[in-house]
Each structure stands twice: as C-alpha cells, then as structure tokens.
Amino acid sequence: MFLRRLLSRIATTLVTLLGVAVIVFAVIRIVPGDPVAMMLPPGATEADIARLQAFYGLDKSIPEQFFIWLGGVVQGDFGTSITTRQPVLGLVLSRLPATLELSVMALVIAVALGGTMALIGTRQRYTRTEGAIDVANGMALSVPDFLWGLVLILLFGVLWPVFTISGRVSPNLVPEFTTSFFLFESVVRLRFDLWLDLVQHMLMPALALAIPLAAIIGQLLKQSLKETMHLDYVTLARTKGYSENHVILREALRNAVLPTLTLIGVQFTFLIGGTVIIERLFSYEGLGNMAIDAVINRDLPLIQGIVLLFALLFTLVNLVVDLLYAVLNPRLRHA
Amino acid sequence: MLDGRSLVKRTAGLRLWLSAGWIGALVIGAVFAPWIAPQDPLMQDLFTSRLPPFWMDGAEPGYWLGTDSLGRDVLSRILYGGRVALVVALIAGTATALIGATLGLIAGYFRGWADMVISRLVDIWMAFPPVLFAILLIAVMGTGLTSVVVAIIVIDWTRFARVVRAEAMAQGAMDYVASAQVAGRGRMSTLLTEILPNVLPTIAVLLTLEMGIAVIVEAILSFVNLSVSTDDPTWGGMIAEGRLSIHQAWWVLVFPLVALFLTVLSFSQLGEGLKDRFDPVLN
Numbered sequence: 001m002f003l004r005r006l007l008s009r010i011a012t013t014l015v016t017l018l019g020v021a022v023i024v025f026a027v028i029r030i031v032p033g034d035p036v037a038m039m040l041p042p043g044a045t046e047a048d049i050a051r052l053q054a055f056y057g058l059d060k061s062i063p064e065q066f067f068i069w070l071g072g073v074v075q076g077d078f079g080t081s082i083t084t085r086q087p088v089l090g091l092v093l094s095r096l097p098a099t100l101e102l103s104v105m106a107l108v109i110a111v112a113l114g115g116t117m118a119l120i121g122t123r124q125r126y127t128r129t130e131g132a133i134d135v136a137n138g139m140a141l142s143v144p145d146f147l148w149g150l151v152l153i154l155l156f157g158v159l160w161p162v163f164t165i166s167g168r169v170s171p172n173l174v175p176e177f178t179t180s181f182f183l184f185e186s187v188v189r190l191r192f193d194l195w196l197d198l199v200q201h202m203l204m205p206a207l208a209l210a211i212p213l214a215a216i217i218g219q220l221l222k223q224s225l226k227e228t229m230h231l232d233y234v235t236l237a238r239t240k241g242y243s244e245n246h247v248i249l250r251e252a253l254r255n256a257v258l259p260t261l262t263l264i265g266v267q268f269t270f271l272i273g274g275t276v277i278i279e280r281l282f283s284y285e286g287l288g289n290m291a292i293d294a295v296i297n298r299d300l301p302l303i304q305g306i307v308l309l310f311a312l313l314f315t316l317v318n319l320v321v322d323l324l325y326a327v328l329n330p331r332l333r334h335a
Numbered sequence: 336m337l338d339g340r341s342l343v344k345r346t347a348g349l350r351l352w353l354s355a356g357w358i359g360a361l362v363i364g365a366v367f368a369p370w371i372a373p374q375d376p377l378m379q380d381l382f383t384s385r386l387p388p389f390w391m392d393g394a395e396p397g398y399w400l401g402t403d404s405l406g407r408d409v410l411s412r413i414l415y416g417g418r419v420a421l422v423v424a425l426i427a428g429t430a431t432a433l434i435g436a437t438l439g440l441i442a443g444y445f446r447g448w449a450d451m452v453i454s455r456l457v458d459i460w461m462a463f464p465p466v467l468f469a470i471l472l473i474a475v476m477g478t479g480l481t482s483v484v485v486a487i488i489v490i491d492w493t494r495f496a497r498v499v500r501a502e503a504m505a506q507g508a509m510d511y512v513a514s515a516q517v518a519g520r521g522r523m524s525t526l527l528t529e530i531l532p533n534v535l536p537t538i539a540v541l542l543t544l545e546m547g548i549a550v551i552v553e554a555i556l557s558f559v560n561l562s563v564s565t566d567d568p569t570w571g572g573m574i575a576e577g578r579l580s581i582h583q584a585w586w587v588l589v590f591p592l593v594a595l596f597l598t599v600l601s602f603s604q605l606g607e608g609l610k611d612r613f614d615p616v617l618n
Binding site for chain 1: 346455456458459461462463464465466467468470471472473474475547551554555558559560561574578581582585588589592595596599600603604607
C-alpha cells in the first residue's frame, strides 16, 4: 500500500513539473522584444540574424521548440546564457550551494527561535509572558522577510554595526575554499576562523528569512502543546511527580510535534522563495541575486534555468515532506 | 491570576482603530498629495542635497523629513509614493480577488473537470517562488504600472482560489443548499444567492490581507527597479536609494521604510480583525 502511495505521489510530482515547464516556456515565448536583435550590434545583416536565430533554435515552430527545449532540459542542457555565453546549468549550479546554505541556516534559526518561544509560552501559559509572546508572534507574522531584512540592516548594520550586511564571506577568504559549500566546508575542515566570518555575514539575511517562520512555528507548536497538556497521560505523568519541565519536554513534546513538522515542510518552500529578494538586499551571491541580474540584463535562458531549478527544489521538498509525514504518522503508515 | 490572552484581546480593538487610522491618513495624503506635499517630489537641487529631518542641526524649513542625495524632499516623495502603493493595492487586490474567488467558486461548487483543471493549476503555481515569478513576468512584459498589477494577479489568484474552493465545497454540502435545490432552484442561481453570500466574509478578509501583500510586492519590484518608471517616486525605489547612502543619510531609508512597515502591518491587522469578527470559518 505504501509503495502504491509513493508511486502515485511521484506521478503527480511529474505532472506538476511538466506543467511548470509548459508555463515557463509559454511565459518566455510571449516576450515582445526579439532577444536576438538585442544581442547583435546595430549594423548586423539579415544573414547574421538568421544564423543566430538558427543557433538558438528560434527559427522552428513553437511546439517543436518546446519539445527540443524540454528534451535538452531533461538531459541537463538548460541552454546558454546570453550575457556570459556559458552553459546555464553550470552557472546555476555554481550558485545553488550559497542559496541552500542560507536557506538551511534560516530554517535552523527558525526552528530554534520558534521552538523556544513555544516552550516558554507553554511553561508560562495563561500569564503575561504568554500574552507578550502572542503579540510578538502576531507582529512577526504580519511583516514579511523583506521588511525584517531592512530593519535588521538598520539595527545591526548601522545603529550597532556588529554584523556585516553585504556579501557571503570576506572577499580575501574566498581562495581558502575548495568547494562551493563554504559553511559546510568550514565545519568539516574545522576552520572556525572561516566559519566565524561566514556566520558574521550570513546571520542577518538568515535571521530575516527566519523571523516569519519562527512565528508560525511558535504559534502552532504552543497550541498543540497546550492541547496535549490536558490529556490523561500527561496528568498521569504529573501525578507520578514529574516536574513541569520534564512533563513538557519529555511527555508532551513528542506527541505535539507532528503537525508542526508538516507545517515546517510546507513553509520551508516559502522560505526558499524569500531568498530571492533577501539575497538582493544583502548583496549575497546566491541564485536569487543572479536571477535579478538576469532579469535586468534580459538574459532569458538564465532566468528560465533559475526558475526551473527553484520549481524543482520546491516540488522535491514537498514530495519529501509528504513521504516523511507518511513514515512518521503511525495512522498513515498502516493505511 | 491574570489571563495571558486578555492582553491580546484587550488591545485588539485599539490595534484595529490605529490600523484604520493609518490607512485613512494614507488615503487622504495620497489623494491630496499635490496640495499637501511641501515640495515638488521630482525637483532636484544639489544645493539642498542630504538635508537632515527638521529636529536635527542643519535642517531647512519646508523639508520636514530631509532630502535625498539629489536634493529631493523625502516627505513629498513618501506622499506621492503612497499613491502608487494604494493604487496597486486597490486595483491588483480587487482584480485578484475577483478572478481567484470566481475560479474557487466554480471549482468548489461545480466540481468535476473544472475542479480538476483549476486544482492542478493551483498545484503547479505552488511550485513557483512568488517573487521570482513576478520578476520573470515583469522581465517579459516590461516595467510599468499595468505590468505590476498583472504580475500580482497572475501570482496571487491561487490564494483566493484555494480558500474559496474549500469554503464553497463546505457550504455546498450543507442542508440549506440541498433544500434550495429541492425547491427547484437552478445550480447557477443557488451559487449566486446561497453560496456566494456565505463565502463573502472570507473573501473580504482575504482581500484586506491581499492589499497588504500587493503593497509589499510593489515595493519589492520598485526596490529592484522593475516597477513603474524610475521617475515616479515609489517607497521601494526610495528604500533602494536609501540603502546605498545609509551611512550618510539614514532618513532617506528610514522614513519610507516606516511608511511601508505601518501600511503592511495595518492591512494585516485589519484583515485579522475582520476575521475575528465575521468569519468563524477562517479562525
């Protein structure tokens, strides 16, 4: 039964991805300006234009172009960037680690912050502390990551400049790395000087991305925890003489955490989507920053590649979350 | 023992009034900007560049919130920028609500193949990062107010479609709908006279929230210089300029940021307030 569920879920994922490909292709095709005309100097002849159109396959019919393009994408050929004349796949993959590291760091911060809020809120339930946490969560939720990023720049970049608010790492340290996973590499090689420099750069953008998600985690987990605290087995644990902290952390948390886990999965894709503008704001050299440059330069093959990669990432995260949920939830495991 | 929730509840009314007050002031400021604004928002004057706000040394009368590096008055630009923000909120918000809610009603009430197509589309849309999708659309359509509005409609219709579909399905299963059918009412007439009025509060809540989102999307697009023409003052554009001169003239960033922050917060508080009052379903 589980295998059947898995297969049908993978089938829907493939349909979604095909839909994504159709839409990305359709959007790029309705572009009014002729991309070829913009690439050539003013004195170009008809023959030059035709040659370049043939090079990019623009002389064929639209469905033909779609299937040629899709065939290439499936084999990892995302076309050639117009501005840099390099393969799109290579360019995109060179930036992917930076965006992934930022997203994962933000996720870790969100879970830590949100979890702490929920635990404190539950421990201090029905007091002023809980009220204050609710108000703070409400604020954090109403304001998106872009604005939190600007607020953090003002607070920790200008008023009290303790963090670097631009870039991923100090430029003079870049030659020290052999992979593009800077943060991961610095931990594995135990180079804590590099790690410190990275964190000093990444903490502010990661925090901006994390604040809204932390609020959501804080709210939902606190609600589930408070509901669990009324259940019989928790009362039993209390009558056995366990302390309140023990009851929350050891007994209630395990049963209350499942809805939050599912929610984190869905919200993680929104967080990854937020990196586009946050990277721009903090001049962080990731995929999102590259996407905005590509739009400004009207480098359509590059934008196409970045959008497809993000869509692939989103669908895979959703797939993994669904499967994890099926594995973790005992009711679905035997369904 | 003091009930912790009472702090949230007690301040709810106050927060609602403050939000409505800010939006009201903003509307007045935007509508009457040509008469209220102390300066021409576009006028550059290098002799008055980077003047500080009125309470600091070196301020000049008439430039209450200071000037940017080209000598343009920050307060006047915020008032005119409010026009762009509110126009986008109103037009894009309403159009998104109309299109998204219509598709949601069709999918949720008529079900069948229409529901299948619309739900599949929603699934596909969920695979796109919204900001990236918006800048992709702008890259293709070119900049300008129409492009911004179209981009917001295209990326956000699913917010309405998803919720309204679920709501219409729930209402469609209720007894009063069945009795309307038994009484011989047509499907379309049941949809418009029975289902729609019951879904309307939900749509109103979503519309208020969507206006805040539209303001933020416009600000993000103008921040990366992909919104209306670069001559028109926008909050996002001012923030982008202020980000560059943040160590020399913080006020160029801070004042439009405060305006944007309060506007987004107010729309969201109004939406939450409406939800508490009229809509037991969303709660």
